[in-house]
Amino acid sequence: METSAKATPLSATSPRQGGVLPGYCMFLCFEYCRLIFSCLRVMQHLVLRPLWIGRLRLALTLLGLPRTVCTAGVRPAISCSKSHSFATSQTARPVSTSWCNLYGTMPSSAAPHTKSRCPQYPGSKVERFPVPDDKVDWSQNWLQYNPVSHTNPAVLKMPEWADPDIGSFHPQFNAVDGCVDRTSFEGSYKIENGKPLNPLGRTGVTGRGLLGRWGPNHAADPIVTRWKVDAKGAKMNHAVSKRPILQFVSIKRKDCGEWAIPGGMVDAGEQVSLTLQREFSEEALNSLDAPATERAKTHERITKLFKSSGLQVFKGYVDDPRNTDNAWMETVAVNFHDESGNSVSELPLQAGDDAGQVKWVDVDSSFPLYASHSHFLEEVAKERKAHW
Numbered sequence: 001m002e003t004s005a006k007a008t009p010l011s012a013t014s015p016r017q018g019g020v021l022p023g024y025c026m027f028l029c030f031e032y033c034r035l036i037f038s039c040l041r042v043m044q045h046l047v048l049r050p051l052w053i054g055r056l057r058l059a060l061t062l063l064g065l066p067r068t069v070c071t072a073g074v075r076p077a078i079s080c081s082k083s084h085s086f087a088t089s090q091t092a093r094p095v096s097t098s099w100c101n102l103y104g105t106m107p108s109s110a111a112p113h114t115k116s117r118c119p120q121y122p123g124s125k126v127e128r129f130p131v132p133d134d135k136v137d138w139s140q141n142w143l144q145y146n147p148v149s150h151t152n153p154a155v156l157k158m159p160e161w162a163d164p165d166i167g168s169f170h171p172q173f174n175a176v177d178g179c180v181d182r183t184s185f186e187g188s189y190k191i192e193n194g195k196p197l198n199p200l201g202r203t204g205v206t207g208r209g210l211l212g213r214w215g216p217n218h219a220a221d222p223i224v225t226r227w228k229v230d231a232k233g234a235k236m237n238h239a240v241s242k243r244p245i246l247q248f249v250s251i252k253r254k255d256c257g258e259w260a261i262p263g264g265m266v267d268a269g270e271q272v273s274l275t276l277q278r279e280f281s282e283e284a285l286n287s288l289d290a291p292a293t294e295r296a297k298t299h300e301r302i303t304k305l306f307k308s309s310g311l312q313v314f315k316g317y318v319d320d321p322r323n324t325d326n327a328w329m330e331t332v333a334v335n336f337h338d339e340s341g342n343s344v345s346e347l348p349l350q351a352g353d354d355a356g357q358v359k360w361v362d363v364d365s366s367f368p369l370y371a372s373h374s375h376f377l378e379e380v381a382k383e384r385k386a387h388w
Contacts, residue, residue, distance in 0.1 A: 113200045115371075116323035121205055126150045128204030136201035138190070147325060151207040161265065162212035166194050173215055179269035184216045185316045185330050195326045200317055203325050211327040212265075219331040220275040221263035221373070223313070223380055224249045224284070224305070226338040226345045228362060233341075238387035245362055246386040248377065249284050249349065250369075252357035258370040259361065261377075263331070272332050277306040284358050286350040298347060305343050310334040313379040318372060333376040337384065363388065 117131050129147045155162045171177050173196050174188050186199040196215040211217045228236045228245040235244040250259045262283035266275045285298055314333040338344050349358045363377050365388050381388035
């Protein structure tokens with residue numbers, strides 16, 4: 001077929017027969033991209049938005065096309081969490097910053113550790129390698145997986161609560177390594193190239209991030225409750241559920257402004273029961289700054305309460321935005337209940353340590369809490385047969 005050496009101008013409505021011109025290809029690419037982003041905007045309002053946008057975002061990333069999707073009015077998908085920074089005592093302290101970021105895209109809410117795959121690693125500008133739901137499990141072969149390595153500078157300075165870097169350091173994983181418990185509540189975890197693998201799967205980041213320990217980083221969350229009573233001391237029932245109302249001690253975190261259960265990291269060699277008591281005393285009663293006479297009185301009442309048989313409501317892996325492929329959070333949440341109301345209930349609450357405010361709060365599903373704390377309180381309400 002004879003063709004002209006000179007290209008004929010292309011009309012958008014009349015492409016030349018016998019071949020697709022570059023201009024028309026550009027037009028098709030533009031329309032294709034416009035269609036994709038239109039679909040993204042529509043799917044943001046659908047129930048399956050997290051699953052499909054996550055996969056489309058990954059596809060766009062592999063194609064080298066823009067993948068960030070931000071919509072005004074979208075509620076932040078993750079909350080701030082406690083993390084380590086410089087500490088003058090053995091107690092780990094949080095970074096005084098908020099990392100409540102909007103998800104450009106989200107994994108499925110039914111998938112494992114969604115917060116552990118948040119697009120931007122907290123307290124940094126590091127972006128995680130996008131991990132779709134079907135590639136989370138380590139058993140799934142994924143040659144394209146190329147996670148970024150990140151360990152916070154505060155951790156690299158090796159404070160008392162942090163491990164050295166792997167290489168010159170050879171910890172005993174899946175065991176009690178000296179004073180450090182490196183066992184996991186999730187069972188035995190795998191070791192690859194001398195480093196532990198997150199038992200819940202890929203996160204898009206290697207290293208330790210903001211966490212001090214390789215492998216599991218153990219925390220403890222004390223849930224101190226009492227019954228809400230009227231002026232005569234009688235239990236008050238909720239108007240709708242008709243069940244008695246529980247109250248719990250809640251702190252407002254300085255780093256993100258969210259209400260939470262007072263809690264913190266288990267120090268090396270420390271029993272969880274002592275961590276629970278210590279964290280509650282420091283955060284809710286400001287025991288570190290209290291006068292010696294008041295500190296002794298407080299210690300007596302707190303010890304009595306925490307020596308009682310607490311109700312364990314959770315023990316295991318925590319879906320935390322600080323988690324990486326090689327370091328992750330695990331916790332034990334225990335409820336200590338002041339049934340008579342004459343123990344901790346009579347002590348004046350005073351914010352200390354990481355808390356901006358502290359108060360007794362009604363246990364109710366409508367009260368927003370950070371991380372998995374709402375789930376912990378729901379379990380407490382069920383066990384106590386209280387309103388939720």
